[in-house]
Amino acid sequence: MGGGRLRALVAWAVKVFELRRRLEAVADRRQDPAIPGYVITAAIFFCGLLRIRSLNALEPKLGEKPFMHLLGLVPKKHGALASADTLSRCLRQMDVATSRAVSVGIVAKAERNKVFREGWIGAMHAVAIDGWESVSSDTRHCGACLVRHVRVERAGQIVEVEQYYHRYVVAMLIDARFDMVLDFEPLLPHDLRPCRAAKKNGVDEGELTAATRLLRRVKQTFGWLEVVVADGLYPNGPFLTAVQQLRMSAVIIAKKDGDEPLKEALALWGDTPPQQAVDARKAREHIELWDCRDLRTLSTYDGPLRVVRARVTHVDQPDKPAHTWCMVVTGVAATRLSSPQVLKMARGRWHIENTGFHQWTTRWQFAHVFVRDGNGMQALYWLFFAAFNLLTLFLYRQVRCYGRDRATDVTRTISRLVDEMLDDLARLDRSPWDTS
Numbered sequence: 001m002g003g004g005r006l007r008a009l010v011a012w013a014v015k016v017f018e019l020r021r022r023l024e025a026v027a028d029r030r031q032d033p034a035i036p037g038y039v040i041t042a043a044i045f046f047c048g049l050l051r052i053r054s055l056n057a058l059e060p061k062l063g064e065k066p067f068m069h070l071l072g073l074v075p076k077k078h079g080a081l082a083s084a085d086t087l088s089r090c091l092r093q094m095d096v097a098t099s100r101a102v103s104v105g106i107v108a109k110a111e112r113n114k115v116f117r118e119g120w121i122g123a124m125h126a127v128a129i130d131g132w133e134s135v136s137s138d139t140r141h142c143g144a145c146l147v148r149h150v151r152v153e154r155a156g157q158i159v160e161v162e163q164y165y166h167r168y169v170v171a172m173l174i175d176a177r178f179d180m181v182l183d184f185e186p187l188l189p190h191d192l193r194p195c196r197a198a199k200k201n202g203v204d205e206g207e208l209t210a211a212t213r214l215l216r217r218v219k220q221t222f223g224w225l226e227v228v229v230a231d232g233l234y235p236n237g238p239f240l241t242a243v244q245q246l247r248m249s250a251v252i253i254a255k256k257d258g259d260e261p262l263k264e265a266l267a268l269w270g271d272t273p274p275q276q277a278v279d280a281r282k283a284r285e286h287i288e289l290w291d292c293r294d295l296r297t298l299s300t301y302d303g304p305l306r307v308v309r310a311r312v313t314h315v316d317q318p319d320k321p322a323h324t325w326c327m328v329v330t331g332v333a334a335t336r337l338s339s340p341q342v343l344k345m346a347r348g349r350w351h352i353e354n355t356g357f358h359q360w361t362t363r364w365q366f367a368h369v370f371v372r373d374g375n376g377m378q379a380l381y382w383l384f385f386a387a388f389n390l391l392t393l394f395l396y397r398q399v400r401c402y403g404r405d406r407a408t409d410v411t412r413t414i415s416r417l418v419d420e421m422l423d424d425l426a427r428l429d430r431s432p433w434d435t436s
């Protein structure tokens, strides 16, 4: 029987995660559709899973027997399935909430199956939040595009042109074993509006507005999350207050020496020697730490703030300049973290950029414009994220060498599995859905 890993993944996803039922539950607003919604949804899902580069590249596959087997259809009964135009039209009319439910349902089921029970640092469950720009263009745009003005060189002259782009804030569960997409929220044109008046960099301010919306929904959906981890854009009163209202903790990178509460912490520390020094033997690092609790100098936040500073030097490269990290910490749960743990969590934020954004752009086809429509893009990303999460869980739970490989390069490990599954697809001689 052909189909190896791909067959194993689908059979496992059906049995453990009810994948068929979840894909069938995705709705769209087409009237009397000639092609059932499930076929479209499943085609997009596997387009994401197998990293097929565009809807045009997907179209011919939809007429091939192996792909029909993959969708669980009987080839001779259905004939050729759908054109790229039909897929695109359906995505535009897809109900995003139901497409989101596929991914959210998979993560929630994994939680019920105790996959996340151990937690991460200090047995806590951490969500990293960060902005992600998926696509941009100087020429083509849709109704949901954000617009900014950029300077470009045209025929030897510097001119200002409009640039169109889509930007999201992504929430990712970070863990030593796996990273999974929990949710994402688009930046809307009106998110950027207030800051244009304030003549600030519109993207940053808009990201905070969208991130606050996102965080509320994430906590509502996954109540077991305890800590938010974010970069230097986020250690400000309004965002920390939103974290506080959700009864969560936060570990946020602080970069601006002149901003409270970092300003006060730096003044208190002055030239004092570190309160703690540790040697991370494996990483060959020497880490000096300063930790200061109960600061109340940020006027826009009502509560105590903790600031941790870490100076990291490399044992083998004494000439290399030390790297200094500063973190603002809030919330009851995070008070239990030691200073080295706070540093470790802040450095773990890098997962969202590496196993998230970087991989999606370089290995997956997320930066390709599959459909030029705000609703269609969100519906598609949700199905792609469902595929990404399922693949991550499959590697962790079902592939024996994964633990060892992950330590070296998780992105390459995932790529290798996808390549293997593409080979499997060619040999798929019957549906992997029927697991009876």
Ligand SMILES: [Zn+2]
Pocket (backbone or CB within 6 Å): 141, 142, 143, 144, 145, 146, 164, 165, 166, 372, 373, 374
């Ligand atoms: Zn657009």
